[in-house]
Amino acid sequence: MLKAFLREQEGQTTVEYLLIIAVIVVVISVLGKGLKDKLPATIDEVFKGVNAKIKQLMQAGLAQ
Numbered sequence: 001m002l003k004a005f006l007r008e009q010e011g012q013t014t015v016e017y018l019l020i021i022a023v024i025v026v027v028i029s030v031l032g033k034g035l036k037d038k039l040p041a042t043i044d045e046v047f048k049g050v051n052a053k054i055k056q057l058m059q060a061g062l063a064q
Contacts, residue, residue, distance in 0.1 A: 028035075
């Protein structure tokens with residue numbers, strides 16, 4: 001049964017997906033502390049930009 005699983009194309013694809021997931025987990029583990037510290041500031045900057053653009057579009061709509 002294991003040999004048949006390893007011979008199938010889907011089996012190879014599964015192994016590839018597992019390797020990709022493992023790499024992502026390792027990267028997140030290594031960068032986790034830095035991301036945790038910088039994420040709130042990054043989110044604030046994104047929302048400031050979105051809010052500024054919405055305000056600009058609202059003012060442009062009212063001016064017409």
